[in-house]
Amino acid sequence: MDRAYKVYSIENGTVIDHIPTPLALKVIRILGLENEGIMTIGIGFRSDKQPGGKDIVKVENRELSHDETNKIALIAPDATINIIKNGRVAEKRQIKLPEEVREIMSCPNPNCATNVLGASTHFLLEKGDRIIYRCRYCERATEVNADLLTSR
Numbered sequence: 590m591d592r593a594y595k596v597y598s599i600e601n602g603t604v605i606d607h608i609p610t611p612l613a614l615k616v617i618r619i620l621g622l623e624n625e626g627i628m629t630i631g632i633g634f635r636s637d638k639q640p641g642g643k644d645i646v647k648v649e650n651r652e653l654s655h656d657e658t659n660k661i662a663l664i665a666p667d668a669t670i671n672i673i674k675n676g677r678v679a680e681k682r683q684i685k686l687p688e689e690v691r692e693i694m695s696c697p698n699p700n701c702a703t704n705v706l707g708a709s710t711h712f713l714l715e716k717g718d719r720i721i722y723r724c725r726y727c728e729r730a731t732e733v734n735a736d737l738l739t740s741r
């Protein structure tokens with residue numbers, strides 16, 4: 590089987606590759622793309638670099654912004670982004686962790702205003718080796734994991 594026809598190619602849009610399986614749907618939710626037109630989702634491709642398999646998301650006719658693609662780094666720091674124009678790769682983009690995360694992540698502190706009063710969440714990235722974000726409301730530092738990233 591040739592991988593070329595497992596997932597069909599797109600003329601214009603954004604290809605997110607090397608998402609660890611099974612996080613493709615989570616990536617789409619984080620980006621808020623559930624109702625955004627045509628997408629192709631491939632789950633569980635074999636990958637030499639990713640022993641657990643990789644997922645691919647192709648978003649047609651939409652060039653994601655840097656702010657959007659950086660959100661992917663929260664759960665898939667090794668994902669690669671290709672912007673496709675007229676059937677060609679117009680840009681290969683590196684992703685990096687966003688300095689701020691709003692709304693898409695929930696605070697693990699049950700007493701936090703975001704959980705008690707439903708305030709919208711806002712985290713700031715801490716400097717350091719591990720991926721730590723600090724809640725602006727309750728100041729709790731939290732390590733990012735896919736479960737904290739909401740489907741809101």
Ligand SMILES: [Zn+2]
Nearest residue numbers: 696701724727
């Ligand atoms: Zn909090």
